[in-house]
Amino acid sequence: MTQQLPQVPSTEPELAGVRNFRDVGGLPTVDGRKVRHGRLFRSGHLAHATESDASFLSTLGLHTIFDFRNAADMRLEGPDVELPGVRNVNLPLTDPADGAEFWKMVRDGDLDQLRSILADGKAAGRMSASYRTIIKQRTAEHSRVLHALAEDSVPALMHCAAGKDRAGLSVAVSLLAVGVERGAIEADYLKSNDPHRRYLVRRSDNSPAAMSPEVMELLSPLFDARAEYLSAAFETIEQTWGTTERYLTEGLKVSPQTRERLRDRLLDEA
Secondary structure, eight states, X not given: OOOOOOOOOOOOOOOSSOOSOEXXXXXXXXXXXXXXXXXXXXXXXXXXXXXXXXXXXXXTTOSEEEEOOOHHHHHHHOOOOOOTTOEEEEOOSSOTTTTHHHHHHHHHOOHHHHHHHHTTTHXXXXXXXXXXXXXXXXXXXXXXXXXXXXXXXXXXXXXXXXSSSHHHHHHHHHHHHTTBOHHHHHHHHHGGGSTTTSOOOOOSOOSTTTTOHHHHHHHHHHHOOOHHHHHHHHHHXXXXXXSHHHIIIIISOOOHHHHHHHHHHHBOOO
16 A cells, blocks of 8 residues: 655745756655655756756755756757856766667657557556666676765755656665655655656657557556556566665675664654
8 A cells, every 4th residue: 555645844945947857855754754855856857948947946055956867858859057066066877879769669659569569567667677677787886876975975866767766766765764754755755646747758659649648557557656667667676685784784785884874864853
């Protein structure tokens, strides 16, 4: 059962050109602490941020923006807007060639093609598989993020394209590392389904069928945040390393001392 998050104060503006922005402050840990507000933010890409969006983001005191997009994403959407005094770290969690043909069919394909690659659970299966792959194969990248957060990189903003998958996993890993309850991690993850947060789907086909109800239903699993996807990531941690503790210490090479620094950076005082 998904845990209901406590009602906590936070500033969540309606940004015009940035989707899925939020502060993850207020999430509870297993030992009774909470994530501090204003320390860790998440969003979709910043390539289309307006001047007013950039002005707001500049008030957050950000030290680092982690951009998990790859070169293909950059070509499609453009680079992030520059925020004065903020360090930008591009750390791709997927390779540009990964699924390039698949995503081309998603953008350009006709209905028969889309049915063949997405129908009968194929789309959701592909999403779960991608979460498993990132957890297993991107340990160096997630290690780098956690060590950076522990050293000097907060306040931080994490984003990818839609802000739900690659950024969602990176936020989840960061929250696991400081002991946030899994139910709270899942509840925050599922917020990406709110209508005003969802990634704006773009299709190359301008025909009346391009955004038909059937096409949108076929595409929906790709743009949903589903509990089953996050569960696939958590299951992969347990299947590969046995426990979250071993994942963090052996998989991500995060020492107990580094985790304590992370907790100091991200959590309210005990």
